[in-house]
Amino acid sequence: xxxxxxxxxxxxxxxxxxxxxxxLLAKIGLDGHDRGVKVLARSFRDAGIExxxxxxxxxxxxxxxxxxxxxxxxxxxxxxxxxxxxxMPELLRLRKxxxxxxxxxxxxxxxxxxxxxxxxxxxxxxVFNPGSSVDDIVEKVKQLAAMHEPIQFKEVVVGYKARxxxxxxxxxxxxxxxxxxxxxxxxxxxxxxxxxxxxxxVGKSSFxxxxxxxxxxxxxxxxxxxxxxxxxxxxxxLLGDRLRMMSASPEREFFVRSLxxxxxxxxxxxxxxxxxxxxxxxxxxYILVETVGAGQGDVGIRELASHTLLVLMPDSGDAVQYxxxxxxxxxxxxxxxxxxxxxxxxxxxxxxxxxxxxxxIFKTSTLKTEGIDRVADFIMTLS
Amino acid sequence: xxxxxxxxxxKRSTDDARGKPFVxxxxxxxxxxxxxxxxxxxxxFTRGVHRTMYRDKLWTMRQFAGFGSxxxxxERFKYLLAHGTTGLSTAFDLPTLMGRDSDDPLxxxxxxxxxxxxxxxADMHVLYDGINLGEVSTSMTINAPAAIVLAFxxxxxxxxxxxxxxxxxxxxxxxxxxxxxxxxxxxxPVPSVKLVVDTIEYCTQHMPLWNTVSVSGYHxxxxxxxxxxxxxxxxxxxxxxxxxxxxxGLDVDAFAPRLxxxxxxxxxxxxxxxxxxxxxRMWAHIMRDRFHAKHERSWKLRMxxxxxxxxxxxxxxxxxxxxxxxxxxxxxxxxxxxxxxxSMDETLALPTEGAAKVALRTQQIxxxxxxxxxxxDPLGGSYFVEKMTDxxxxxxxxxxxxxxxxxxxxxxxDRGYFRRAIAESAQAEQRRIDGGAQxxxxxxxxxxxxTHDMEMLKISQDTEDEQVSKLKSIKANxxxxxxxxxxxxxxxxxxxxxxxxxALIEAAEAEATVGEMMDTMKQVFGAYGGGPEW
Numbered sequence: 001x002x003x004x005x006x007x008x009x010x011x012x013x014x015x016x017x018x019x020x021x022x023x024l025l026a027k028i029g030l031d032g033h034d035r036g037v038k039v040l041a042r043s044f045r046d047a048g049i050e051x052x053x054x055x056x057x058x059x060x061x062x063x064x065x066x067x068x069x070x071x072x073x074x075x076x077x078x079x080x081x082x083x084x085x086x087x088m089p090e091l092l093r094l095r096k097x098x099x100x101x102x103x104x105x106x107x108x109x110x111x112x113x114x115x116x117x118x119x120x121x122x123x124x125x126x127v128f129n130p131g132s133s134v135d136d137i138v139e140k141v142k143q144l145a146a147m148h149e150p151i152q153f154k155e156v157v158v159g160y161k162a163r164x165x166x167x168x169x170x171x172x173x174x175x176x177x178x179x180x181x182x183x184x185x186x187x188x189x190x191x192x193x194x195x196x197x198x199x200x201x202v203g204k205s206s207f208x209x210x211x212x213x214x215x216x217x218x219x220x221x222x223x224x225x226x227x228x229x230x231x232x233x234x235x236x237x238l239l240g241d242r243l244r245m246m247s248a249s250p251e252r253e254f255f256v257r258s259l260x261x262x263x264x265x266x267x268x269x270x271x272x273x274x275x276x277x278x279x280x281x282x283x284x285x286y287i288l289v290e291t292v293g294a295g296q297g298d299v300g301i302r303e304l305a306s307h308t309l310l311v312l313m314p315d316s317g318d319a320v321q322y323x324x325x326x327x328x329x330x331x332x333x334x335x336x337x338x339x340x341x342x343x344x345x346x347x348x349x350x351x352x353x354x355x356x357x358x359x360x361i362f363k364t365s366t367l368k369t370e371g372i373d374r375v376a377d378f379i380m381t382l383s
Numbered sequence: 384x385x386x387x388x389x390x391x392x393x394k395r396s397t398d399d400a401r402g403k404p405f406v407x408x409x410x411x412x413x414x415x416x417x418x419x420x421x422x423x424x425x426x427x428f429t430r431g432v433h434r435t436m437y438r439d440k441l442w443t444m445r446q447f448a449g450f451g452s453x454x455x456x457x458e459r460f461k462y463l464l465a466h467g468t469t470g471l472s473t474a475f476d477l478p479t480l481m482g483r484d485s486d487d488p489l490x491x492x493x494x495x496x497x498x499x500x501x502x503x504x505a506d507m508h509v510l511y512d513g514i515n516l517g518e519v520s521t522s523m524t525i526n527a528p529a530a531i532v533l534a535f536x537x538x539x540x541x542x543x544x545x546x547x548x549x550x551x552x553x554x555x556x557x558x559x560x561x562x563x564x565x566x567x568x569x570x571x572p573v574p575s576v577k578l579v580v581d582t583i584e585y586c587t588q589h590m591p592l593w594n595t596v597s598v599s600g601y602h603x604x605x606x607x608x609x610x611x612x613x614x615x616x617x618x619x620x621x622x623x624x625x626x627x628x629x630x631x632g633l634d635v636d637a638f639a640p641r642l643x644x645x646x647x648x649x650x651x652x653x654x655x656x657x658x659x660x661x662x663x664r665m666w667a668h669i670m671r672d673r674f675h676a677k678h679e680r681s682w683k684l685r686m687x688x689x690x691x692x693x694x695x696x697x698x699x700x701x702x703x704x705x706x707x708x709x710x711x712x713x714x715x716x717x718x719x720x721x722x723x724x725x726s727m728d729e730t731l732a733l734p735t736e737g738a739a740k741v742a743l744r745t746q747q748i749x750x751x752x753x754x755x756x757x758x759x760d761p762l763g764g765s766y767f768v769e770k771m772t773d774x775x776x777x778x779x780x781x782x783x784x785x786x787x788x789x790x791x792x793x794x795x796x797d798r799g800y801f802r803r804a805i806a807e808s809a810q811a812e813q814r815r816i817d818g819g820a821q822x823x824x825x826x827x828x829x830x831x832x833x834t835h836d837m838e839m840l841k842i843s844q845d846t847e848d849e850q851v852s853k854l855k856s857i858k859a860n861x862x863x864x865x866x867x868x869x870x871x872x873x874x875x876x877x878x879x880x881x882x883x884x885x886a887l888i889e890a891a892e893a894e895a896t897v898g899e900m901m902d903t904m905k906q907v908f909g910a911y912g913g914g915p916e917w
Binding site for chain 2: 029030031032034035038039043082083086087110129131134206244368
């Protein structure tokens with residue numbers, strides 16, 4: 001559950017060394033064998049690591065670009081299709097091109113021993129074969145993450161002002177760690193901040209991905225802040241929202257950052273306003289904040305965003321559930337997603353009888369990319 | 384849609400048969416061998432689908448093969464046939480499995496790497512060149528583009544002059560397990576399953592000897608499911624195809640005999656035997672009592688088995704020969720109709736010819752030297768094995784009830800039920816291994832320093848380059864008008880919700896590629912990005 005502070009935050013905090021290590025796990029190419037990567041994702045979470053899993057069928061470019069935006073400590077790649085000698089050099093080339101050479105890349109999968117030396121030589125930080133113990137892998141990731149160099153603020157602020165995304169990403173990390181921003185105050189900016197919430201499974205992330213693309217195609221600069229829960233026990237987290245929004249490419253103004261609700265000094269409440277300041281100051285037009293919308297309690301999003309989109313799906317019973325919670329009253333508009341499923345019209349009627357028709361209700365299908373343009377039209381009227 | 388009473392669901396307790404040092408008659412109190420077992424070849428087929436089992440006919444030794452170009456694989460097929468293999472089994476490369484042409488950007492580095500590259504009918508002609516399709520049975524492991532590959536096969540048979548009603552073989556064609564486990568899906572679940580029903584309908588009308596779907600637990604298990612989950616998910620998938628085919632208007636007895644199954648044979652010897660026996664008993668009841676099939680042939684669950692790739696280790700790879708041998712024996716004691724034995728080097732790369740031969744010889748020794756095949760279901764009546772069979776059956780029925788409660792397989796896919804269950808089981812197994820509760824010889828225990836010295840199969844980059852240039856030349860030289868007309872018809876038929884098989888055959892003959900046909904259908908069906916993950 002996300003609860004957000006109501007008071008404006010100062011941009012300086014004590015240094016926090018408890019920020020969990022962050023790893024981006026990627027499967028590249030067409031191979032769908034994801035048993036290993038998923039076992040590791042869960043094991044990393046249980047070991048107190050924040051895991052950003054980017055899903056299947058990623059290109060090298062999308063993977064390294066995601067690593068840049070997330071400013072992870074380590075990139076882990078799973079390859080079982082014998083394409084490692086094609087894929088790894090390409091990843092390393094992109095890492096250099098994107099100027100994120102400080103992020104180590106590790107590889108797991110079916111990699112013949114005779115290829116290990118060549119991979120090490122080209123700059124792969126570690127290779128794990130089937131039978132590697134999970135504990136060893138976790139240990140290695142923590143070790144690599146601990147080698148993360150301190151952020152060079154002066155340099156990074158210059159990059160930020162020049163609108164370099166890797167600089168923005170590093171400043172967000174800095175806020176996450178509770179580090180001082182060395183007196184730097186970002187410009188105020190004029191971004192419209194929109195909260196997107198709704199129950200798990202309604203397709204929030206896919207919807208945001210499509211909405212973001214639509215706004216970008218209209219020449220807008222868009223940032224997404226995707227918030228997922230941390231494990232209360234280990235502090236680790238599985239951040240999977242990004243895998244629904246991977247069509248971002250370096251040429252486009254579409255910035256996605258995943259945040260774990262517990263993975264920050266003082267909790268998310270403490271850092272969200274600062275992260276938003278950084279995003280606003282960077283010059284985005286729209287900032288979409290995705291929260292774990294579980295109904296009651298999620299009304300805290302109001303403190304953060306000037307508008308709220310509530311995403312629902314047909315036949316989910318959400319309309320009833322939400323009308324009991326407070327979220328119905330604060331929603332600026334309603335998005336009835338997954339309208340390719342049966343029961344969309346009935347749910348729409350239910351919704352109208354619950355909330356009236358003063359606020360817009362949009363029917364969308366992210367699967368078929370339908371209705372997204374009308375939501376974008378509406379959003380562009382907001383300020 | 385819960386299972387109605389009287390389906391042979393075990394009412395006995397589900398205490399772990401292995402919780403005690405031995406199992407005796409007191410553990411099978413109330414057990415009625417006449418209904419639970421019967422005799423081999425009779426309902427509920429617990430003891431096997433044939434009366435005499437292997438005494439009259441050995442299982443089919445079907446070794447999965449495919450790599451490089453169609454010509455490379457054709458050569459391997461001929462080698463395997465010459466060495467006594469009795470059925471062909473085709474592995475396609477990843478681009479083909481994902482419905483993409485060899486020159487697709489995402490295919491980079493993958494062409495011919497893990498199977499054979501087939502992008503057009505021309506490749507299919509080369510693949511089966513010199514092999515009479517009227518004489519061999521052919522299994523083709525392909526799912527999302529299965530209907531297209533079936534169309535290619537039909538075209539090759541026509542060219543060879545083999546009547547379609549003589550074609551024998553199996554199309555894996557099981558898209559549901561792709562959503563659960565293997566991830567080689569392209570379209571969203573609903574149109575994906577519609578394509579499967581299209582092929583079932585086409586084959587029921589034109590290819591009566593062809594096994595339309597190989598409902599597969601193998602990949603579900605390899606992805607981390609338990610034996611009971613493998614059993615339950617697989618039968619649930621089979622039930623979903625059956626239900627949808629009935630809804631299409633097909634007579635259950637017209638298509639059910641041509642559904643076949645594909646299970647994993649893992650390390651837990653007796654559990655695996657119990658699983659295969661329980662599968663037959665459950666399916667017989669499900670078909671007779673739930674779907675009201677009247678013919679005995681519809682009640683029989685025929686299966687292919689493959690030894691568990693996931694159990695093989697990179698360390699001390701020769702040990703894999705022994706693992707495969709035990710697993711193969713469990714498959715045979717479980718009464719499989721066909722078997723693939725893995726090669727010892729498969730954790731490293733695709734098998735070399737030598738390793739593939741040892742794997743085949745393992746089956747031949749089992750068949751001809753051990754006398755295991757002499758008597759049907761030799762373990763039938765063993766207190767322990769019967770108890771295990773009952774237990775896994777009860778667990779599987781409980782899982783099927785859960786799936787029914789969600790509204791069936793498709794709604795459960797939508798909720799991410801299968802993926803979550805499998806990932807949780809996979810992690811639990813990893814914990815047992817890391818915690819020392821599950822030993823792996825050569826990995827967790829009896830470890831040796833140093834590395835193995837295994838010869839490995841290398842696929843040269845030349846394959847990809849040659850395949851891409853061949854494909855480009857096909858695209859440049861075909862009859863563009865005919866090609867365009869065929870794809871337009873395909874799009875129209877898909878839009879109008881017609882059976883797309885005739886349009887796919889026409890498109891294949893017009894030299895449309897796999898990627899072009901898939902893209903045409905994507906315009907109508909949409910592309911699927913995956914369901915809930917955690």
